[in-house]
Amino acid sequence: MKNRYLFIILVLSIFAAYFLVEKDEQKEVALINQKRSILSFSTYGKINSISVAGNTIIVKDAIEENLNLFYDELQKLKVDRILESEEVNEDLLKFDGAETITFNFANGKIVSFMVGKKIELNQSFYLAVVDGAKTTWLIARFETAFPADAKDKNRDRSSIPYEKFREVLQTPKEFFFTELKK
Numbered sequence: 001m002k003n004r005y006l007f008i009i010l011v012l013s014i015f016a017a018y019f020l021v022e023k024d025e026q027k028e029v030a031l032i033n034q035k036r037s038i039l040s041f042s043t044y045g046k047i048n049s050i051s052v053a054g055n056t057i058i059v060k061d062a063i064e065e066n067l068n069l070f071y072d073e074l075q076k077l078k079v080d081r082i083l084e085s086e087e088v089n090e091d092l093l094k095f096d097g098a099e100t101i102t103f104n105f106a107n108g109k110i111v112s113f114m115v116g117k118k119i120e121l122n123q124s125f126y127l128a129v130v131d132g133a134k135t136t137w138l139i140a141r142f143e144t145a146f147p148a149d150a151k152d153k154n155r156d157r158s159s160i161p162y163e164k165f166r167e168v169l170q171t172p173k174e175f176f177f178t179e180l181k182k
Contacts, residue, residue: 044105051102055173062176070176073168074101076143080124083137093117093126093137099169115169118162125162142168 050057050070059067093116102112109132116126119139127140142165 044109046106049104053170057176079138081139088137123161
């Protein structure tokens with residue numbers, strides 16, 4: 001009889017552990033999907049124009065190869081974390097003269113990305129996504145290869161990826177309309 005009770009307790013414990021793990025995994029998948037959807041342009045539809053570095057680029061007039069290069073650079077942006085509203089103090093996260101990129105979509109939606117301050121502890125930085133009246137603050141990073149000495153203890157704190165992303169957001173208007181050398 002004692003073995004039967006122990007067996008029942010064991011089976012119930014296994015089921016409880018399975019459901020708890022499964023529930024945590026579902027939350028993790030939902031969070032990953034939310035992170036991806038914030039930076040996914042396909043969820044908004046077709047892009048009509050891009051405002052970058054103070055210029056508005058009409059997508060249909062730009063050279064497609066150059067647009068693809070620009071989009072490829074933007075795809076290197078990864079979301080590490082979505083900040084909760086209680087964690088956000090905009091005065092501490094943003095700075096004056098922050099680079100902004102704005103996408104105007106065919107359905108009338110306007111989405112802007114505004115670069116915030118760099119986080120001193122690693123290569124991440126704050127990024128605001130403004131979708132209509134809703135502003136979402138993220139901790140993001142720009143995945144780009146940069147030369148760093150393996151012996152350099154501060155390479156993980158380097159601001160090079162952050163500066164590279166800021167350079168992408170300062171792309172001149174001429175880039176979109178000039179044939180690139182083959």
